[in-house]
Amino acid sequence: MAKASAEEIAVWARAEAAKILQRPPERIDLDAKLSRLGLDSATAVHLMVMIEDWLGVELDPELAFEHPTLRRLAEAIAERLG
Amino acid sequence: MPACATLADLLQVRADRQGDAPAFRYFDGRGEMLAELDYRALWRKAAGVAAHLRERAQPGERALLVYPPGLEFLPAFLGCVLARVTPVPLALPRRLAGRDASVAILADCRPALALTVSERLDVADKLPLADPSGWIATDLIAPRDDFADRPAPEELALLQYTSGSTSTPKGVMVSHANLIANLGMIAQALGNDERSSYASWTPLFHDMGLILNALQALYVGAPCHLMAPTQFMQRPLTWLKLISEYRIDVAGGPNFGFDLCVDRLRPEAAEGLDLSRWRVAFNGAEPVRAETLERFAKAFAPYGFRREAFYPCYGMAEATLLISGGRPGAPVTVRxxxxxxxxxxxxxxxxxxxxxxxxxxxxxxxxxxxxxxxxxxxxxxxxxxxxxxxxxxxxxxxxxxxxxxxxxxxxxxxxxxxxxxxxxxxxxIKDLIIIRGVNHHPQDIERTVEACHPALSRHNGAAFALATPDGERLVIVQEVERVARMAADLEEVEAAIREAVTQAHEVTPHRIVLLRPGALPKTTSGKIQRSLARRLFLEGGLALARGSLA
CATH class of the missing domain: 2.30.38.10 (Luciferase; Domain 3)
Known part of the structure; x- marks a missing residue:
């Protein structure tokens, strides 16, 4: 299992979200709600899966609904990684 | 094939002939079996539901079916059939409470009853019945050995709301005779019999999940292995593992599901996968893409997948389900x-x-x-x-x-x-947008857009589908008032549209284009010309609210 800080996870997730949304990463606000970025539940699940693969951990897809911005999501994941 | 005139006959024949055989199994995202029903248990649970419904509703009245993924939907659906109460399958209302069609469907078909499981009775708040006591948790109903009444072939077996827009939904009236006819056509076209086996992730409230998967399996007496759509979205390889482990020969879904399997393929996770028994990989409910078939065949050939298994097909709820399909094992033809x-x-x-x-x-x-x-x-x-x-x-x-x-x-x-x-x-011809097998009406999306920001005015936007290398995508073009034409304002408007559409319709807009007032093409009578807007969008002929697109 990889160790990663909330900041690292947030930056990585932003790059991944940028790929999914086909927009430049700098236009993706870490503090905007996922739905405001245009991530619906299917694409949010996809993002969670990509983060799982990257970190080599299993994550509850509900996390994306409970922590609906990239920054808060990254913090929640970092907390779980300990 | 037994001579059955109704779904009720069919259920009885299966319970009598092969009562102990597995009818439906339900799996979690890792492929662990969570529940199983044999045909006798299915019959007994359905008879229990039927007896309960008969005390609460008259034949011909409607019952909403609002179930989470799992096996409880099926005895409830068949219980309605036995009691001659018309089942109306609906998706569970979404978590992000966007506008959906449920309320309009309620007003259209005026159901006497609504069925769900005990742990989801909370949905009663979102779907109010005229008589709130009409909400019933069917998982708590005791099974019975028999139920005497039977429907006639011309009676309705199903009211299927997959057509029409959010504001004016259309319920397709499917009789038992329609359903039995189409199930027979499907069995013959796909070459199904009691030696077949099914694995499906498509939802049971959707016509493909219900008819082409669950009811077809019941029709031929084949076991049907189910997993939740959200679990499939997260772990599509689990579906392929079910196909491998349970020697499934018929499994399919909308085109995007095949793409998802390729996108998520990890050799280490797919080790030992054997897809060589997969005889019919049907693909329907949204446009079938040659490129998807190609990449799936290439990716899964090392696991025994045979390209001839692909079975592109076409259909819609108005024809019960299936309209056309080829011969199993014949190569796919492309023009x-x-x-x-x-x-x-x-x-x-x-x-x-x-x-x-x-x-x-x-x-x-x-x-x-x-x-x-x-x-x-x-x-x-x-x-x-x-x-x-x-x-x-x-x-x-x-x-x-x-x-x-x-x-x-x-x-x-x-x-x-x-x-x-x-x-x-x-x-x-119809202005329909089909994304991930779900039909979206442009009018519904346009209504969401125009209401989401004060700089947008009514009836000045168009939503349409665009074919991209990744499948069908949503494009929104919308006029903005002059007051909001500063760059910063436009970004805010665009973000508001993206958020509103994503929340209300569960679709990510592929492109949002903001236009100058008057730029959207309309007929002389003021009707929005969506196909012309689409062509102008492709040709770059729309007058933008700012000089260039970001």
Missing amino acids: AGAADPTPFVACGQALTGESLAIVDPQTRLRRPQGAVGEIWARGPHVAQGYWSQPEATATTFRARIVGEDGDWLRTGDLGFLDEEGRLYPVGR
Whole structure:
């Protein structure tokens, strides 16, 4: 299992979200709600899966609904990684 | 195949003949079995539900079915059938409470009852019945050995709300005779029998999940292995593992599901996968893409997947489900389009007992072989019409070809037939947007857009589908008021549209284009011209609210 800080996870997730949304990463606000970025539940699940693969951990897809911005999501994941 | 006139006969035959055999199994995202029902248990649970419903509703009344993924939907659905209460399957209302069709469906079909499981009785708040005591948790109902009443073949087996927009939903009235006819056509087309086995992730409230998967399995007496759509989205390889482990020969879904399997393939996770028994990999409910078939075949050939297993097919709720499908094991046929760079995939031929015609939608004359026109169908599987909508029923279900007798179903889709009678769907007359197998009406999306920001005015936007290398995508073009034409304001407007559409419709807009006032093409009577807007978008001919697109 990889160790990663909330900041690292947030930056990585932003790059991944940028790929999914086909927009430049700098236009993706870490503090905007996922739905405001245009991530619906299917694409949010996809993002969670990509983060799982990257970190080599299993994550509850509900996390994306409970922590609906990239920054808060990254913090929640970092907390779980300990 | 047993001679069954209704779904109730079918259930009884299966319980009598093979009561101990597994009918339905439900799996979690890792492929662990969570629940199983044999045919006898299915029958007994359905009989219990039927007896309970009969005390609460008259034959011919409607019952909503609002279930989370799992096996409880099936005995509830079949219990309705036995009690002659018409089942109306609905998706669970979404977590992000966007506007959906449920409320309008309630108003349209006025159900006496609504069924769910005890842990989801909270949905009663979102779907209020005239009599709130009509909400019933069917998982708590005791099974019974028998239920005496049976429906007649001409009675409704199902009211299927997959057509129509959010504000004006259309419930397709499917009789037992329609359903049995289409199940027979499907069994013959796919070559299914009691040795078949199914694995499905498509939801049971959707016509493909219900009819092509669950009820077809019941029809031929084949075990059906189910997993939740959200679990599939997260772990599509689990579906393939079920196919491997349970020696499944029939499994399919909308095109995007096959792409998802390829996207998520990890060799280390797929080790030991054996797809060599997969005989029919049906692909329908959204346009079938040749490129998807190609990449899936290539990715999964090392695991024994045979390209001939691909089974592109075409259908819609108005024809119960299936309209065309090929011969299992026959190679997929593809034709290059004249103007369109993406090739068209043949979706098989007319089914036994069905006729297909390609008709000019204006003149109502038959088009010659190879020429594109509207796809029309007729046969015993064409449904009875739309619930309480005689005019829409007459237009769609009772169309006539000039100079000929007999009623036809108008599909609203465009296609052509080749010299061997193979059908190639090529597009739509209706302004429908199909993403991940779900139909979206542009009017619904346009209404969400115009209401989401004060700089947007009513009736000045268009939503349409765009074919991209990744499948069909949503494009929104919308005029903005002059007051909001500063760059910062435009970004805010765009973000507001993205958020509103994503929340309300569960679709990510692919492109949002903001236009100058008056730039959206309309007819002289003020109707939005979506297809012209689409063409101008592609040609770059729309007057933008700012000089260039970011």
